[in-house]
Amino acid sequence: MLYILQGFIQGFTTSIPLYLASYKASWQQQGTFSWVSYPFSFKVVWAPIIDSFQSRRFGRYQTWLIPIQLIIAILKLFKKQCIRELTLILLTYKIGFAATYSMTNLTLLGHGITRDTLALMHIPLLIIHILLPLCLNETRCPLLWFARGYIPRLIGSSMLAIYIFFVSNILDKSYFYPVLIFLLCLNETLVYLMTVSSIGFYARISEPRIAGTYMTLLATISNLGHSLSSTLVLYIANWLPKSYAYSIEVGTCILLGFIWIGLTWRIIKRLDALPVEEWYLKPSLLVINHSISEEI
Incomplete structure (x- = not known):
């Protein structure tokens, strides 16, 4: 139920910009x-506070000690270079x-494609959301x-941005929507490949004793990165020529992306x-305990 409610929130934050665009809202x-996505991005901060007010059976002091211990654990995690x-x-x-994710649907709306049409075009993406996690289930x-x-x-x-750049000239062509749907599906497949892979990595390295907090922390950091980059590109777009804002921003982001992967690949x-134990709070202790259990 919790994740269903979170899905509703994410759905609203995705769909409301389309309504704003229909009322000629500016990029700024x-x-x-x-900014409405920031509370979701910072959920790791306020989640322990909410939990503390609901846990009466633990007592007043124990209720506060639990989130404090979690915070201490998080701080200890950040002392590790790998984290x-x-x-x-x-x-x-x-x-x-960032520009592709935040501005594509809004740009298509600006070219006269309706919200209903956009919603219909995204139906095939649901199949990708179901099948791709199954394909990556066993990756090591x-x-x-x-x-x-x-x-x-x-x-x-880049392919999607180039196609959208010429949308005004090909909008009435019979091949426009099939090609657009193909490009959207291709892009979504790659988005989900990276998303599922990152979540799988979180699950692999999360220390069992604090696995939920560990995974939530990493997901929160990723969500925060998304929120910051989206906000940045939307504000910058307001200062660019309206007709070319999407193309300029997507091109700039792609260039930065190639630089980023070149710097971070190694x-x-x-x-x-890295061994899984290197991601734990006390890897040496865990390794010793594991060795002792094997000897027994």
């Missing part, structure tokens, strides 16, 4: 609206696709798959190859 206004490097990656990797190198999907996703974003490979 779209950027202002994108700091992964945090930097999660905060910055979406800059390569999830972070490498995350990185391998980066350049194809940049290429897919780091990603090294992080993926």
